[in-house]
Amino acid sequence: MTGESIANRPLAGSADDSLGTLRIRLTTLARLALPLLAGLVVLTAFLWAVFPEVFAPRSPTQALASARLQPPGTAFLFGTDNIGRDLFSRVVHGAGVSIAGASLAVLIGLVAGCMIGVPSGYIGGRLDEVVMRVIDTLLSIPSLLLALMVVTALGPGTENAAVAVGIAAIATFARLSRTQVLLCRSETYIEAARLAGSSSLYTLARHVLPNIAPTLLGVAVLEFGLALLALAGLSFLGYGAAAPTPEWGSLVAEGRNYIAFAWWLTTLPGLVVVTLVLSLNYLSSLLVRR
């Protein structure tokens, strides 16, 4: 995207050819390297989530009394916490809870959102009008507040927080899938399918859904990152995982008490979240061409 907009700009008198080819080579390299890097980050995070024992050098819960509040170094990659637990191992083990939570949230948002948005856009008319009114109303409540409301009703906990974030994302997916179906419905190939005699349910399954799936997937990747952020926020506030379980948001919250002299306890778990969310945002922008 960046390369295109630079290329579109009229460059007055760029006679320097060698610089030009160098720039082209660099942009091709960047075009390949960045997606690879982002993919690698996401892959690593998922491997941490599935096989934490393989990647974590130590136990996430066992405390070493002799090594309290050690700064990052060769012995402890991310340092240790106030009772001597290895922070890197806790971050690796925390991936499972955070990623499972975000996956559940996106799944709820995607499935429920499409179940509302797809029929609304496909059938249209009165139904569409009513559904869109409800969606507009849902969007008038900020999503974190909606999630907090669900947490109030269900109580704190990892699953409840994930359900809350998922419910808050339903409106976004409903609106998106409805718009996509509307755009797709007016295409010539849909008309052709109808003229060829395919039933409306068959057209929906065979022609509409496959065409809107890539965009939905791209946005789902973006929402996955947003869900990770929202879940980290909820567990930072204390509505997520209970005390001994490592989770990314609560790791930052635990480190908060030692912020004056142990910078690594808050900085490094947060940095892991940022790296993963940034990679997801980038991959999503590649999948969704606007």
Place this chain on the structure above:
Amino acid sequence: MSAETTSLSAKADPAHRGARLLRYSSTRLLNGLLVALGAYTISYIILYFLPSDPVEIMLQGGGDGLYVTPEQVEAARRQYGLDGSPLAQYLTGLLRIASGSLGDSIQFSAPVAELISRALPPALALAVLAGIGAALLGAGIALLAHLTRNPALRVLLEALPPLGASVPVFWVGLLLLQAFSFGFRIFPPMGNDSLASLVLPALALSVPSAASIAQVLSRNLAEALTQPYCKYARMKGCTHAQVVLRYAFKNALPPVVGMLGVIIGGLLTGAVVTETVFTREGLGRLTERAVTFQDIPLVQGIVLFCAVVFIVVTLVADLLVLLLDPRTRRTLGGVAS
């Protein structure tokens, strides 16, 4: 809806146009009332219909396991209007709100409206400062990215908004605390009183909003720069800076004003985390406590308050867009969607 989409003829006299504008605003206001009613309904469904029993949660409070007699449960049910059928409860609550009362908080045993209005001034100070910061930061980054001729700087500036959208607010707040309160000792780490105690929370809170402003503005600027009027301005001999600032910016701004509602919503909810990080008092802290103690009337009151703020700000923003962008005035329905 059909009344809004009728096109406003270019020749319409000012009085006629004023009448149209009035009709448009009143339609939107009525719409807003419907959305507020919907927000109440949704909050009612979530808070009162999910598997948990609100009265039980209320009486158990923070889970301190007190023994409650059935008589007490009955009394609480009556007190909070939870003793009829679901529909009757819903209507009682609606009537109470229509008469101007948001009910009483359980945890603080005070009227919800009073608690919100007491938490509002510090929250407002934080939100206003963060909003100004977000506007300056976001517009600055987007404009600079399009003004600079240095490709490296441009790439760097264009990478900032996605980065800003990927960082958790509480983490930014903690980093700022580390650097400026415990590292350099410039700003106090907590507190409510001085202006200095407002700087770091406002900065942390402004990051996500600044990122979304920069993203939208940058996209609009890039699009505006390809338009014929920008090419024409360049042919007339305007410098690149003049084209960006005078022509492209003017046309790229209205959609950003249009997202004012979303930005204010983001600032209000971002305050929940920010105020916790910096141990400030305000609407966010009140929300955090309300959720922690499962104080259902208070949570519902805050949700309704935020929804109404969102509705009003969105309406004002849409009217502002009409004022800023003559093209939208031609079809008054243009901003309704």
